[in-house]
Amino acid sequence: MARERVTQADEWQAWAQRYDIEGGIRTFESGLTVKVFIGALFVGLLMMPGSIYLSYVSGESGAGAAPWVAVILFTELARRSFTTARRQELYMLLGLTGAAVGSGMQYRSFIWYAYFINTPQAASYEIADKIPAWIVPAGDSVGVLTRSLLHPDWFLPIAIYLAGKLLGTLRSVSAQYILFRLTADLERLPYPMAPITAQGATALAETTGKEETWRWRVFSIGSMAGLIWGFLYIGVPSLTGVMMSQPIQILKIPWIDFTQSIEGFAPTGVFAFRTDFGQMLFGFVLPFPIVMTEFITAMASQFILNPQILYRYEILHQWKPGLDVRGVGLFNGLDFWMSYGMGKAFSLALVGMAASIPMLFKLQRSKKTAGERGSFATPPNRGDFPIWLMGLLWFVGMGGFVWLIHWMVPNFPLSFLLGFAFLYTPLNSYITARTFGVLGRDLFDIPYLHEITFILSRYEEIDIWFAPLPDEDYGRGTQSWRVLELTGTTFTSNLAGTLLIMPILIVSGIVVMHFIWKIAPIPSAQYPFAQMMWPINATNECLWKTSLRDGNSQMLQAIRGDYVSAGFTSSLAIYGMLWVFKLPSMWFYGIIGGIGADPGSMIARLLGAVIGRFYMIKRFGMKRWYMFNPVLAAGFACGVGLIGMGTVAIALVSKAVIVKPF
Amino acid sequence: MEKVATTIIIIGSFLWLFIVIALDGRWQWQMFSALVLTIGIFCAHFWEELRDTDSTKESGDE
Numbered sequence: 001m002a003r004e005r006v007t008q009a010d011e012w013q014a015w016a017q018r019y020d021i022e023g024g025i026r027t028f029e030s031g032l033t034v035k036v037f038i039g040a041l042f043v044g045l046l047m048m049p050g051s052i053y054l055s056y057v058s059g060e061s062g063a064g065a066a067p068w069v070a071v072i073l074f075t076e077l078a079r080r081s082f083t084t085a086r087r088q089e090l091y092m093l094l095g096l097t098g099a100a101v102g103s104g105m106q107y108r109s110f111i112w113y114a115y116f117i118n119t120p121q122a123a124s125y126e127i128a129d130k131i132p133a134w135i136v137p138a139g140d141s142v143g144v145l146t147r148s149l150l151h152p153d154w155f156l157p158i159a160i161y162l163a164g165k166l167l168g169t170l171r172s173v174s175a176q177y178i179l180f181r182l183t184a185d186l187e188r189l190p191y192p193m194a195p196i197t198a199q200g201a202t203a204l205a206e207t208t209g210k211e212e213t214w215r216w217r218v219f220s221i222g223s224m225a226g227l228i229w230g231f232l233y234i235g236v237p238s239l240t241g242v243m244m245s246q247p248i249q250i251l252k253i254p255w256i257d258f259t260q261s262i263e264g265f266a267p268t269g270v271f272a273f274r275t276d277f278g279q280m281l282f283g284f285v286l287p288f289p290i291v292m293t294e295f296i297t298a299m300a301s302q303f304i305l306n307p308q309i310l311y312r313y314e315i316l317h318q319w320k321p322g323l324d325v326r327g328v329g330l331f332n333g334l335d336f337w338m339s340y341g342m343g344k345a346f347s348l349a350l351v352g353m354a355a356s357i358p359m360l361f362k363l364q365r366s367k368k369t370a371g372e373r374g375s376f377a378t379p380p381n382r383g384d385f386p387i388w389l390m391g392l393l394w395f396v397g398m399g400g401f402v403w404l405i406h407w408m409v410p411n412f413p414l415s416f417l418l419g420f421a422f423l424y425t426p427l428n429s430y431i432t433a434r435t436f437g438v439l440g441r442d443l444f445d446i447p448y449l450h451e452i453t454f455i456l457s458r459y460e461e462i463d464i465w466f467a468p469l470p471d472e473d474y475g476r477g478t479q480s481w482r483v484l485e486l487t488g489t490t491f492t493s494n495l496a497g498t499l500l501i502m503p504i505l506i507v508s509g510i511v512v513m514h515f516i517w518k519i520a521p522i523p524s525a526q527y528p529f530a531q532m533m534w535p536i537n538a539t540n541e542c543l544w545k546t547s548l549r550d551g552n553s554q555m556l557q558a559i560r561g562d563y564v565s566a567g568f569t570s571s572l573a574i575y576g577m578l579w580v581f582k583l584p585s586m587w588f589y590g591i592i593g594g595i596g597a598d599p600g601s602m603i604a605r606l607l608g609a610v611i612g613r614f615y616m617i618k619r620f621g622m623k624r625w626y627m628f629n630p631v632l633a634a635g636f637a638c639g640v641g642l643i644g645m646g647t648v649a650i651a652l653v654s655k656a657v658i659v660k661p662f
Numbered sequence: 663m664e665k666v667a668t669t670i671i672i673i674g675s676f677l678w679l680f681i682v683i684a685l686d687g688r689w690q691w692q693m694f695s696a697l698v699l700t701i702g703i704f705c706a707h708f709w710e711e712l713r714d715t716d717s718t719k720e721s722g723d724e
Contacts, residue, residue: 357707358707358708361712365712561689565692566687569678569692572700573678575703576671
């Protein structure tokens with residue numbers, strides 16, 4: 001029997017519909033109330049330290065838990081007070097708590113560069129003394145050596161960051177709104193993924209009725225699993241790290257490295273088993289074909305392609321026995337996979353264009369045949385803004401941003417900045433908004449745009465690598481406006497909430513980050529994930545930042561045209577052959593993700609996908625399983641987050657006690 | 663159009679294999695096969711999308 005051909009858009013929309021439990025509503029109310037605001041601040045700020053701490057200990061921040069904790073608390077309080085929580089309030093609570101818990105992470109780069117500037121890598125690549133003062137103070141400054149973000153040395157980097165954030169908020173709010181009006185109101189694009197986000201809040205709003213529903217039970221199961229796992233994986237090493245010089249790890253963080261064990265039969269292969277079983281929950285929700293093909297391709301890459309072809313033909317030539325996963329990864333990357341990966345990224349851009357351009361033609365054509373067109377008229381009480389005002393705000397925000405970058409890197413050609421700001425960004429954002437409107441995902445992305453720009457500009461100074469460029473994409477954000485519309489939340493209340501909470505978060509984020517940095521140097525034994533990953537990240541960063549220097553850097557030597565072409569063409573050939581044999585396009589994304597990757601990092605995710613596909617769906621039915629999934633994941637993240645919060649509290653208290661010498 | 667796209671993609675894929683095996687994978691030739699594949703993939707997607715529009719129109723007319 002011949003297989004039926006399904007377009008990429010239909011394939012992805014069919015997947016999106018699994019989560020789509022109900023349609024939207026068209027009556028609008030404000031979601032911002034005093035109790036929502038205080039609730040979001042309370043839970044967000046309570047969990048923020050734990051989230052930052054977890055990200056350095058295990059690589060996962062668990063920040064996703066906080067909004068759900070806030071919503072669960074809120075709904076329970078509402079039930080016990082014999083009142084109801086509106087879906088507008090819950091959606092607003094989700095957004096504000098997410099912003100609050102993530103506010104500490106916005107200063108992450110300060111800690112990274114404070115480490116980076118004093119690394120041996122930065123010294124040996126001769127860039128340590130060339131890192132601009134608007135990114136990080138000098139390596140021997142008091143602010144860096146005493147690990148204090150509140151020291152005056154940090155004022156310039158923080159001031160630049162805050163100016164950028166203010167201008168960024170102006171730009172993103174205004175541009176997203178204009179694009180939303182264009183694509184959702186005028187063009188009537190469906191935004192198929194928006195109902196998934198909307199249903200989390202709407203589903204939990206139901207729980208404020210008198211009867212207890214399945215959601216509370218599923219959330220509790222997830223939370224208990226998260227608490228147990230969090231204690232074993234995060235709690236034990238963190239607590240023993242407080243008391244001992246070397247923490248006890250029941251399961252090694254972040255992985256158990258088998259690379260040296262397989263080098264006998266698979267030289268140049270890597271296999272490091274990632275021990276974070278929280279990844280299983282991603283496996284539950286990710287499309288099964290993607291997870292499966294990704295794993296199979298990664299296995300084939302490390303056990304067949306690397307040792308039997310690339311190593312045998314001396315393409316991978318820097319490898320030597322005894323290297324761990326980081327060493328093999330670095331050498332393999334420099335020899336082949338970095339170039340191949342660049343080609344792969346270009347193929348993704350081309351495939352995205354090939355899928356989206358005909359889609360745009362189709363939309364134009366269907367509009368003409370039906371003779372229909374949406375209008376700029378807005379639904380009553382949605383809380384809309386004048387388009388001209390938003391346009392003006394965007395121009396002010398973008399103009400100010402370009403001026404700021406020009407001040408930071410005065411010798412970089414201004415024409416490139418203006419081109420990015422006023423030509424590339426609007427075009428790129430509009431295309432992305434449309435692909436989100438039709439497919440629910442981004443398809444159009446030009447890879448290595450910054451690197452290409454730097455080469456074309458013939459600018460060789462290091463400082464440009466540290467400066468932001470005005471090549472932005474607001475298209476992705478248009479979906480959140482559609483979610484507001486689906487939950488019936490007024491736009492004005494959402495904007496007011498965002499603006500009210502921002503100053504509080506700016507201050508609290510920096511204070512919390514300051515105290516976490518004070519606990520111990522980052523990276524150090526207290527922070528195993530950072531200790532494992534940051535040195536290799538520093539090497540990679542040095543390679544990139546010096547890649548255009550003198551035209552003969554290690555990075556430029558590593559990028560070979562024939563390997564880039566191989567990555568580009570082979571990926572196109574894979575995509576084409578999948579289309580010819582009418583196989584799902586999801587396989588392509590799995591294969592491309594898996595090729596050259598470490599299969600050990602995917603095992604937990606694969607386990608989750610297999611359990612979900614072959615047990616859970618059969619046990620609960622597809623519709624119920626996909627209803628359970630977001631709530632279960634929220635419960636698990638909540639459990640892990642609570643453990644992280646508890647351990648960071650103990651670590652902070654113990655540090656406060658120990659620092660006194662008498 | 664579907665058959666044209668299929669043929670172009672198959673030619674492009676085998677051309678790439680031939681270039682890698684017989685011509686030492688020179689990037690210029692690889693990019694030529696990428697061009698062939700790109701044409702095939704664009705043909706494939708245009709056919710898919712515009713075929714759908716036609717079928718929708720027909721069903722709408724009915």
